[in-house]
Amino acid sequence: MKRIVTIQDISCFGKCSITVALPLISAMGIECAILPTSILSTHTGGFTGFTFRDLSDDIPDISNHWQSCKIDFDTIYTGYLGNEKQINYTIDFIKAFKKENTLVFVDPAMADNGKMYVGFDKDFPAHMARLCSVADIIVPNITEACFLLDVPYTQDYDEDYIKNMLVDLCKLGTKKAVLTGVSFDKQTQGAYFYDSESGKYHFYKRDTIPASFHGTGDTFSSVFAGALTRGFDIERAIKTAVDFTVLTIEKTLPDKESHPYGTKFEECIPQLVDMIK
Numbered sequence: 001m002k003r004i005v006t007i008q009d010i011s012c013f014g015k016c017s018i019t020v021a022l023p024l025i026s027a028m029g030i031e032c033a034i035l036p037t038s039i040l041s042t043h044t045g046g047f048t049g050f051t052f053r054d055l056s057d058d059i060p061d062i063s064n065h066w067q068s069c070k071i072d073f074d075t076i077y078t079g080y081l082g083n084e085k086q087i088n089y090t091i092d093f094i095k096a097f098k099k100e101n102t103l104v105f106v107d108p109a110m111a112d113n114g115k116m117y118v119g120f121d122k123d124f125p126a127h128m129a130r131l132c133s134v135a136d137i138i139v140p141n142i143t144e145a146c147f148l149l150d151v152p153y154t155q156d157y158d159e160d161y162i163k164n165m166l167v168d169l170c171k172l173g174t175k176k177a178v179l180t181g182v183s184f185d186k187q188t189q190g191a192y193f194y195d196s197e198s199g200k201y202h203f204y205k206r207d208t209i210p211a212s213f214h215g216t217g218d219t220f221s222s223v224f225a226g227a228l229t230r231g232f233d234i235e236r237a238i239k240t241a242v243d244f245t246v247l248t249i250e251k252t253l254p255d256k257e258s259h260p261y262g263t264k265f266e267e268c269i270p271q272l273v274d275m276i277k
């Protein structure tokens with residue numbers, strides 16, 4: 001059985017990070033270990049007054065114990081990290097656990113729609129960029145890519161702009177990059193992939209659904225990391241992750257008002273099990 005460790009926060013209510021990764025990766029038939037970096041009462045989007053318990057100092061202790069038990073992982077999948085310290089410890093963790101065939105998958109979850117998430121300062125993207133430098137693959141949305149590259153956010157771009165952005169992201173040190181939420185027309189959007197070693201690009205898109213839900217980036221990343229860990233080729237892994245994410249949005253759309261804090265991804269788990277057969 002393959003094994004992923006995911007390093008990100010627990011948002012106790014609201015659907016994102018570990019509460020999305022754990023059920024989806026498990027449903028894909030992959031063992032999912034967790035390294036919670038902080039505990040929040042809710043995610044930081046759409047709620048005010050949330051609590052934040054910083055678990056940074058547990059990261060090296062957990063890492064040391066796991067090393068003494070000779071525990072290893074096929075994939076290290078990182079998501080939302082709350083501060084510079086968590087990023088530094090996560091980089092140490094990767095250095096300690098990365099072996100020849102380990103996949104280091106970094107979702108630089110920190111921003112969307114042109115803005116950083118609440119709680120991050122202007123120095124944070126540079127720290128996230130250091131984490132990207134030790135990744136095999138990163139999966140920023142366009143806002144995150146702009147912050148990582150320190151370029152102004154724009155929604156007005158063409159295919160050359162996206163291709164150059166992917167090349168620049170790989171210059172941070174990662175081998176591969178996927179930009180999510182790429183849209184060249186009003187009707188469609190998708191994920192654009194680049195492999196700096198082969199020079200290969202791949203774009204997979206679907207019809208745009210005019211709604212946005214919290215945690216869909218984590219759904220995409222969890223399924224994409226799971227699909228790669230199962231050994232799917234890049235085309236199939238991207239298609240599986242995009243198609244499943246679209247499915248969760250379609251499922252939730254009729255209940256948008258009562259479900260603003262995440263998607264009803266749970267009801268789509270049977271389809272995920274079918275998609276990976």
Ligand code: PXL
Nearest residue numbers: 016017043044045080109215
């Ligand atoms: O979905 C990314 C995410 C993860 N964790 C926390 C968040 C967010 C996005 O806002 O606030 C705590």
